[in-house]
Amino acid sequence: MDFAYDARTEELRQRLLAFMDEFVYPAEAVAHEQLATATDPWARPPVLEELKARARRQGLWNLFLPDAEHGAGLTNLQYAPLAEITGRSPHLAPEALNCAAPDTGNMEVLAMFGTQRQKQQWLQPLLAGEIRSAFCMTEPDVASSDATNIATRIERDGDHYVINGRKWWSSGAMAPHCEILIVMGKTDPQAERHRQQSMVLVPRDTPGVHVKRGMHVFGYTDADHGGHAEIVFDDVRVPADNLIAGEGEGFAIAQARLGPGRIHHCMRLIGMAERALELMCRRAIERVAFGKPVARQGVVQEWIAESRVRIEQARLLVLKTAWLMDTVGNKGAHTEIQAIKIATPLMAEWVLDKAIQAHGAGGVSQDFPLAQLWAAARTLRLADGPDEVHRMSLAKRELKKYL
Known part of the structure; x- marks a missing residue:
């Protein structure tokens, strides 16, 4: 490597x-x-x-x-x-x-x-940055950490699909320029467990799409992710050719989508932690407490040293994961993808917490980016699957070697 x-x-x-x-x-x-x-x-x-x-x-x-x-x-x-x-x-x-x-x-x-039509109609304006989009997967009434629990129904009716259900944390749906939703739901509840789900494209202005509210993240709108919405789909009708890939492909599409998404989040988390460490060092040099610069206080030096160690460890694991995804594919890098999803948000959360502490009251104020960065890092311990699910899956993969 x-x-x-x-x-x-x-x-x-x-x-x-x-x-x-x-x-x-x-x-x-x-x-x-x-x-x-x-x-x-x-x-x-x-x-x-x-x-x-x-x-x-x-x-x-x-x-x-x-x-x-x-x-x-x-x-x-x-x-x-x-x-x-x-x-x-x-x-x-x-x-x-x-x-x-x-x-x-x-x-x-x-x-x-x-399809070519779907790419022309929706991918091209997204690539051009002309519109934004939303991903509607999580639901309030089921434990969505198990994606097979999803209850929203997508039922065929002639040349259309009819969608009924309730979603929340639909990322991107509150963006002023959001025009298209990718919605995951069940097309065949009787099929094999991982073949029940499908994904369909739903224009945001389709009749029956009711955006009930925007969800706040630790008090922030999280608008850079387009905001997260609670949405009710009430007899929403879309053309049958809005289906992505085919019936029963939803779970596989979700896994293909989440692998790159997880590593992208972890890549950015490294940068967030680096920004926090930089701010912590600058603040510690500038401030004097109990007769000497904060940077000379032993506990703060320990925070700074430990932050550097943790950032470097996480970066190397993320780079190894990226290398594996390139050389053996997402499936071959599954263990590492789960490992970085567990380790990197925890690392960034820890570094940000220490940077906040080093800033005193300023650390939780709007005068520095630390509080908002901390909220983002903490949220990523839930997004794209909670820590506990990744740990459970990772443990099963390790135990399988010995069974």
Whole structure:
């Protein structure tokens, strides 16, 4: 395993680092001020459109898609250090590069499984950053950590499918420019357990789609992910050719979607932790307590050293996982994907907690990004499967060697 950056990766890294310094970090305060006066709590700051235009002109666009026809054609190992850089400003940078969830996963689904009509109608405007999308999987009435529990019905009626059910944490659905939903539900409750589910494309303005409310994340709107909605589908009718791949393919599509999504989150979490460590070091040098700089307090030095160790450990595991996904495929990297999904959010949460503590009351205020970063890291211990499910599955895979 050689984790040295190749020439293309290094060139993109340098361009992206310069883009962050020149445009993204200065835009953070501007975005904060713009959102403070916005009437829509899920609005995106106007400065973001300026960032998107600049990123596209500079060729820093759709970097996440390994498909060269639709994206940058980068491998997971090439994309990892770039996603890490965007994680340093996760509420602006990923969307500025058109690399923000849930659109990334939805674009991957359409690129892998969509028909030509579906790609033309929905993938192309998503790739262009003209619209946003939502992913509707989780439900309030069942334990959605087991995706086979999903109860929303998708029933064939002639040339249409009729959808009935209730979803929540439908990521992206509150975005002002959200136009298409990918909805997972059951087409055949009598089929084999993992063949009961299907996915269908539902335009957000379809009659019967009722967005009941936006969900808050530790008090934040999480608008950079398009916000999360509770949605009721009441006799929603869509053409039969809106089905993705085929009946019974929903569970397999979800697994294909979640593998890259999980590693992308972990890549960005490394960047979040690096930003937190940088802020902690700067704060510790600037402040004096009990007659000496905070940086000379033993406990703070311990936090700083331990943060560096934990970040490096997580980064190496993420890079190994990216390398395996590139060389043996997502299935061959299953153990590592689960391992990083367990370890990386915990690492980032720990580093952010110590950075918050080093900042004192400032750490939980709006004057620093730490509180919002902590909320994002803590949420990722639930998103794309909770820690406990990944631990259970990982333990079974380990035990299988000895049975």
